[in-house]
Amino acid sequence: MSGVLDLVRADLRDFAGYRSARTERVQGDVWLNANESARANAGDAEGAYRRYPDPQPEPLRERLAALYGVRAARVLAGRGSDEGIDLLVRALCVPGHGAIVITPPTFGMYAVCARLHGARVVEAPLVERGEGFQCDFTAVARKAEAENARLVFLCSPGNPTGASLPLESIAALACRLERQSVVVVDEAYQEFASTPSALTLLDRHPNLVVLRTLSKAHALAGVRLGVAIGNEALIEVLRRCQAPYPLPAPCIDAVMRATDAAVLEATRGGVAATIAERTRLAVALADAPGVRRVYPSDANFLLVRFDDADAAFATLLAAGVVVRDMRAQAALGDALRITVGTAAQNDRVLSALTGVAA
The missing domain is CATH 3.90.1150.10 (Aspartate Aminotransferase, domain 1)
Structure with a gap:
């Protein structure tokens, strides 16, 4: 068993999830396995949206993998970064017992997802020094250890601070918490930063997950497409915890067009x-x-x-x-x-x- 899987809820490590009709890899030219309409909607003359979409279309995953410079097996596409946050809390925190660490002031959805799941929210506030806000990585690690937190959420560049976190400190934290927590780096604004992405750390730190989104730099907030990128085994767990058809067909089409080279x-x-x-x-x-x-x-x-x-x-x-x-x-x-x-x-x-x- 991969070490990072030890951090997943014990009851979900072998959880198969729901196997939708599109999950089954079968071939045919008459598709009668998903109870879809046999006729197109009058407003969809070509029948483009009559059938359920692939839960994780390979062309989409390959395109996103190329965009972020990672292997497709490390990519999970979802409904914005929000779904990635929710899936991580769901998969790693036992309801009513788990805990996460956040660094306020920060993005509010980390705490919202945790509280909806019954997980404790432990704070290690950012410290205002010099030109801006800085993360006290030692305090984050100590609180994660003391509270047995399964997740640590870091936002870099920070929302609302705008400050990027040093990669060497993120790497050291992931190393220290390797058997304790998954460290999540939310890089929703990374395209606007001059510092390197935490994606460069993935090969050395299996307990690291990076969140990216097409909402900001790619001007696709209305499409609701976010990506969780991490260890293949952990990404597969998140995929099994995801809704059967998370990606609407029009959104998939829009992302494929928006990530064309031109x-x-x-x-x-x-x-x-x-x-x-x-x-x-x-x-x-x-x-x-x-x-x-x-x-x-x-x-x-x-x-x-x-x-x-x-x-x-x-x-x-x-x-x-x-x-x-x-x-x-x-x-x-x-x-x-x-x-x-x-x-x-x-x-x-x-x-x-x-x-x-x-």
């Missing part, structure tokens, strides 16, 4: 434009009245502290600009998160904020 070239151009605008917006915001601090960011957003965040939020809304209010998160009582938009949209942000009194 489209990817345009995507890279869009990412470069966003990074340039991020720099411009950060410099301009730092000089805006009422702005206390703009944090460095490796993502497609900026975390900004204000002298009066309530006034800033209201002023932006009055100008028709909607940003994310972060004041409910610990240590961010004066902060807003501003997504980097187009040049014209960013100009509207700056124009509105010049009216916020210092």
Whole structure:
């Protein structure tokens, strides 16, 4: 048994899951095994969507594997990164007894999935030092060990901090917790970062899982396609815990088109434009009245502290600009998160904020 499988819930290690009609690898030209309609819907004249889709289409997995530079067997496609988070909690945490470690301020879905599953949420808060927020990896490891946590969720670049985590520290944590926890690195914003991906660590650390998404850099948030990438044995467990038909056929088609070589070239151009605008917006915001601090960011957003965040939020809304209010998160009582938009949209942000009194 692979060592990482020892971290999976004992009752799920040999769990076969539901075997749908599309799971069976059989051949034929008259398909009557899934109780699908024999006739196409009138609005789907070609019958493109009459049949259930393949749960994990090989062409899609191969395309995503090529995109991220990994083997297809390491890839599980799902309904956004959210499904990857949920599947990991479901597969590794015994309901009512398991625990996860998170590093607030961070993405809220880690705690939501854990609480819906009855798992404890253990916090090892980020520490604000120097230019931004940093992860206390020693504290994370100690809390994971003390609480017998099966999962550690790290967000890099962080949401909402925008800070990337050092790969050597991630690797050391995965090594220390090899028999204790699966370390999950959520790289939803990695395309906007200048630092290497944690995917480069997978060969050495079987208890490491990386989450990626096409929602941000690839502009496919509405398609809801995310990827969990990790040890083949663990990915197979997650696959057996997944819903029978997780990927709608139109979404599969959209991803295949969006990851074509020519489209990817345009995507890279869009990412470069966003990074340039991020720099411009950060410099301009730092000089805006009422702005206390703009944090460095490796993502497609900026975390900004204000002298009066309530006034800033209201002023932006009055100008028709909607940003994310972060004041409910610990240590961010004066902060807003501003997504980097187009040049014209960013100009509207700056124009509105010049009216916020210092």
